[in-house]
Each structure stands twice: as C-alpha cells, then as structure tokens.
Amino acid sequence: MNVPNGAIAATSIPTRRRLPRLGFAGWMGAALVVFWLAMALFGSFLAPHGVGEILDADAFEPMSRQYPLGTDYLSRDILSRILAGTRQTVGIALVATFLAALGGSVLGLAAAVVGGWFDAGLSRFLDALVSIPSKMFGLLLVAAFGSSLPALTLTLAVIYLPGCYRIVRAVSVNVATLDFVLVARARGEGTFYIVRHEVLPNIVGPMLTDFGLRFVYVLLLLSSLSFLGLGVQPPDADWGSLVRENISGLAYGAPAVLMPALAIASLSIGVNLLFDGLFGSRLQRKGGS
C-alpha cells in the first residue's frame, strides 16, 4: 500500500515546470555541452588562422602566445584545426544520432503498437545487425561506400539504430499494454493516434536519456573511425583524425596530440553528466519509492 504518497499527490497543488534540479555535476556537464555547441557554431570566427594554413613555425611547437595550443606535424595552428574539427565532429555525431533515434523510435513504436509478425520480423532483423561488432561493421560500410560525409553519417546512424529501436520498443511495449491504450483501441482509434497521443508522451523521458547516451557512443565510434583513417578525410579534420595525424608528436609530448583527445573526452563526459543530472535522479527516485 502506498498510502501517504497517494494522499499527498491528491492534495498537492499542481506545480509549474521549473528549471530542472541538475546538481553540481549536471551543471558542469551542461556548461561543457553548451561550450562545445557554441564552438561548433561560431568556432570558425574565433580561429586565429586558417584550417589548412601552413605557418612559419616548427612542427609540434609547444603552447605559446602566438599558437595557444601549439602547432601540428605540418606546422599548422592546432587551435584553429580543433575549432574547425568541432563542427565536423559535433555535426556528424548529432545528425547521425538524430537519424538513429528517429529511425529507431519510429520502428520501435510501430513494432510495439502493431505487434505480431511485423514486430517479430523487424526485431530479429535488427538483432542480427546488433550482433555484428560495430567497428567491424563501420569499416565494412566505409570500405563499400567510401567515406564521404553523408556516407559516414548514414553508416553511424545505421549502426546505432538497432540499439535505439530496442530501447524504444521495450518502453513502448510496457506503455502499450496499459489500460488507457486498451480503452483507445476499444474506442476504435487508429494506430497513428495511439502512437502519437497515448504512447509517445509517456516515453519521452527514456527516449531523451537514450539520445544522450547514444550521442556519446556515436562520438566515440566516429572518432575511432577517423583515427583509423576511414572517417573525415584531409584536408578537412575532425577530432579523431587530428589525433591520428599528430600521433608522432606523442614522442615529443606535443599538445597537438593531447588537445583533440582532451576535446573528445570533455564532450563525452559533459554529455554524460548532463543527462545523468537530468534523468538519473528521477529514475533513482522512481526505483526507491
């Protein structure tokens, strides 16, 4: 029996939506995410040098006033290159995650509400995709379709779509068996109405949490593909390819190799902290009561 909770819920006055309570770690994450999003949008205006501009400097120079993050193996300004790479990395990862989430959600919702053979067939097919190791699958797709930006984005989206499908389907199946969905069915509502008005509003929370997590996965896979030389191609650069280009600077302790790696780490940690702060505490409260 859940007596006191029910009593409180019945008597409390409806509260307006306020700023979510994030906690210190959550706000740190939010700051990191906002910072990198701003850099992706406006970074190119802040860059002191051109992306491909070979400067009158040594390779792998340390940090200095002239070159705040040093120079790379071809004597290019690494700060400018990271800022340019931000747009590539964040942009590709965002679009790919968005496509994966969109595709996964549409298919997951459809499978949960339609059920039957459609659900079984789709689930087995996507399970088969999940069973292929993601990096191998990525290498295969890039080898087959080349590494243009659209191909790369689609590859990442296809790799992470089944995971998103699984989550959305699992959550929707739970909602779809609740009585209010049954009432809507008995009323004669169509599948689209049931998905849009009865199921979707009740699974937005888990969907957003999944989006955050999946963005981190995509970011890491994109960076590894680029590190292997199969991602973003020169003269463009993203964070993964920047690490690869400058790997020989490791011997000199050059910031050229450390800084892009740091960028990857800080963005993925930032996204994790933000989504933990947004939804983690709510999930804990649910589990505890």
Place this chain on the structure above:
Amino acid sequence: MTALLEVEHLRVAARGADGRTIEIVKDVSFSVDRGEVVALIGESGSGKTTIALSAMGYARAGCRIVGGRITLGDSEVTALDETDLADLRGRRVAYIAQSAAAAFNPSRTIMAQVIESALIHKLMTREAAEAKALALFKALALPDPDQIGQRYPHQVSGGQLQRLLAAMALITDPELVIFDEPTTALDVTTQIEVLKAFKSVIRERGTTGLYVSHDLAVVAQVADRIIVLRDGAVQEVGPTGRLITAPVSDYTRSLVAAAEPSVRPITPAPKSPVPLLEVTGLVAGYGRTQRDGKPLLPILDDIGLRIQRGTSLGVIGESGCGKSTLARVIAGLQPLAAGSIRLDGRPLAPTVGKRSREDLRRIQIVFQMADTALNPSGTVAGILGRPVAFYHGLAGPAVRRRVLQLLDLVKLPATVADRRPTELSGGQKQRINLARALAAEPDLILCDEVTSALDPVVAAAIVDLLVDLRRELGVSYMFISHDLKTVRALCDEVMVLYAGRKIEAGSRDALATPPHHPYFSLLANSVPALRTGWLDLADAQQALPGDAARFPFGQRTGCRFYGRCVQRIDGLCDREMPTLRHTVSGSELACHRSDDELGALSL
C-alpha cells in the same frame, strides 16, 4: 490486565513530492492490552499502516516519527537505536504483510524462510525451529504440513502463502503481531480459510495483535476493540460489538453503512422481444482450435447472456474465472472462437477493427484500475474531450461545454478539467474513468471491477452514481465484480462464472432463494457478515481444499467444480459436464444434483 503496547501522542510526518512536510499521523494515542487484538480501520491515506509500523519503531521511506512516545512492555521503542530496534523486530514484534507473494523470496524454500528470524535472533537450534514450524503449520491448518516446508513459494497457493507468512511471524513467539491487511488481496473463499486459521492461532496462543484493515466485516471477526481512523486522527474507539451496532461518530456510521450496501430497487425491464445485448454460445480462449471446435485452453466456454435496455447484469466469480475476458470479448478486444454477439438483434463483428464507429460508440468499457486507465500525460479535459470529438464530431468550445457537462454528471467540480490524473484521488479518477465512457453516450457500459480498488465509502458513492446515471440516462450495465454484496445491491440479473462456465444465473430475487449451485453457496457463505461471531458459525467444510487460482480450464469432460465440490457424485460429476436447467425458483443452474438436494443443503 496490563497494557503491552502504549502509544502516546504519536505524530508522523512525511515529505511530499514538492518538498513540503505534511503530518500524516496527528497526535494519536491508544494502548493494547496483553492478549487483546486491536484493529486499526480507515480508508487509504488514513495513516493506519503508518501507525502500525511505528510500533516496531519503523517509518517508511520519506516518513519520520516526529513526536510522541511508544512503549512495548518495559522498553521505550521511540528511544531505541538501530541495533536495539533490529533486536526488537522479528523477535518481540512481528509483521504480517498484505502481499505474501512479495514477502517471500522466490529462490529459497519456505522452511528456510519461516525459521530464519528464530535463527537470526539465536533463539533456538535449527532442529527445534523446524519442529516448531511444523507445529505451527498444523495449527494453521496447512495441507501436508510435513512436506510443505520443502516447497518453494510459487508452488503453494496465495491463501496458503498468507498462512505461511503468519507461521514466519509466530516462530519467535512475539509479544505483538502486526497484521497489515493480510486478507485484502484474497478471494472471499480463500479469505475465510485464512481468517479461520488466524483466529484459531490467536485464540490458542493468546496472541496480542494489531490488525490493520479497511474491511469492517473482517475486523469484526478477529478484533476485540476497533480504532477508527481518518486523515491520521482517531475518530472513534470502542469494543467491536458496540462499535458496529451503535456507532457514535458520523464517519463510523458511513463505514458501517458502506459495509452493508443498501439494495437498490430493481428496474422494471421494458419487455422488448429483442434484448439490447444477446450473447449465445460464446467460446474464447488460447491456443489452436481442437477437434471439438474449441481452442486448446477455452477461458470462456459456451456462455450465453441477455441484457435488456436500462437493466444491469452482474457477473460474479473468483479472480481468474474469466470475468474480465468476457468483457473484453464483448468489447471486441479479444477474438472469440465460436458463438455470436448481437446488439439490438444485429450481429456484431468479432473485433474492434471490423466494427463500425457507431457500434463501438454504443458499447463502452470501464476498467478497474483508474491509475492505469487514464493517460498520465493528458489532462482531464483532453481525456474526456477525445471521445466527444471522436464519436460526435464536436469541435472547439462545444467540446469544452460537453466536458463540463460530463464532469457535472459524475459530480465533479469544473476546476478538475485542467488537472492531470495524477493530481486526483482514487475516487475522482474512477469518476473520470466513468465520464469518459459516458462521453460516447453509450447504450451499454461494461464495468470491470470498477469499485474493487476503492475504499468502501468511496466505492459506495460510485455505486450510487451508477444507479443515478442509469435512472437519468437509461444506460445498461454489465457489472463485473468478485464482491457479491455490491452485485446484489446494484444488479437486476446475476450470472455466476466458474472456470469460464456459467454455472448459475437468474434475477436477483430468484438468486435470493435456494436451490443454489454448491459453488454459489460457497461464495455466498464466504462473504463476511457485519456481526461478531459470524466466523465461528460459518460452515467449517463448504468446499474441499482446492486451489482456486488454478482453474481446470483445459478440462473437457465432467463438471469443472468437481475437484472442490462437497456434494459431488463420483462416477457422474467427473465424467459428464452438467448442462444448464431451470429450477423451481426460476433461475438457471448447471449441476447434476436435483433442486431438492441443493435446496436442502444450502439452507
């Protein structure tokens, strides 16, 4: 007599979802003498469980004991630290929870769990504890007491598990036992077995008990004194006999009234030749169709019923007997394997997808749990507005006007319209649930246990509302319930289901007189009456110990009640399935025994 438990000026506070602190128990004082059973009664939210738990020095997550003194014998519970409390709990105070299924660990044997607290407190050796557990199993009238300890919790029935939970509590000979709604989740036929076992154990051992319940009739059987609670404060205290016969406070009076619902007059059914709803030979179930044209596991077998316009049919039976399946099949949510459903003489398509919108509009279904039947992310106006727009094509301000009308119809204020379901109380949610069905302006409403999850006073108000709506709108009901009292109070016709078969049916008056099917007699005699001593007089052996939760749905020959029937005829009842026949009282009955044999025994 000396007081064992003394509670003085107890106050418990809870922290609400918005961070405010709310006092949920307000200055409650009472005492329990040695050998006495005191009942705490009240509706959900009255603080009865919170008070009972505080006797162990325990407050649930989010709650805190903020004032008052609780003493148990010579120790002051409210002053003990965690170590001393751990020593107290399970040894001196034991707790019997509502849901035995959730209280047992499914991966360990029953015996290991029953004797656990005796071993933890190092009170006796394992052998001594097992011997004692065995004695308790016998005292609690458990079947096969020597072997039952070796089984796992899922291998015994719900009623047995509840009695095993009592054995677990009593193994340490606690000074005080807290019974927290131990029979609420059980069917009446199981409840009576459990209550009898509890009562005899309490009597034999002179147990001191604190019995928490919302059911006055149950409490009247076991408690010496009753404390009536509301909103965390004591309303009335008195000995059981006095309190139920001459209640003083208004609230107690409403509780007593709700426990014995007044019988509403039967609606004179318009004798039209074509009933509103007619179901014939309905078969529905799971699995492939067999050679006899029925599915492998027929959940509903050869069901026929008629509902006249403006009347109500009650469908009654234990949980799992197929009542809800019947409502779903009629609503078109579950396919049928054979038979027909006719609305105004016209055959209805079997599934929702094939029915016209007009047919769908005329039959509406209302589910038991208002919590899950209302979309938590919608507002009341949205929930009620959708069927208005969907069936009647209204739009804009017309929808809003209709929503306010509907709220008025179910006696809710217009301010509720912009709230979300989670902000409403259980009774309010159930009214919204009903209003949504009414929005379609249906001819027939299928009510699936709509009052079962509600407190008695709230449930009585919902029944009153249903009666008013029938009078005002001329709507018919199929009222599904496991509660015979409510069905008798509301319905003109009653149908009894057992394991998916109709075993008795007739008008309310016809069912008030014998002959009765042995199962109906069992059901009727198991409903606790609101008087002391009812339990002692209730027949000891009305049914053979059977497992009500495992109905023989797959059984294709013989009477399905055979396994539990005290009047069975071996060689006949287990071979031939009885067919429905008319009795002298005008009811329909499916039993091989003659009217005289059945009538004589159920008197």
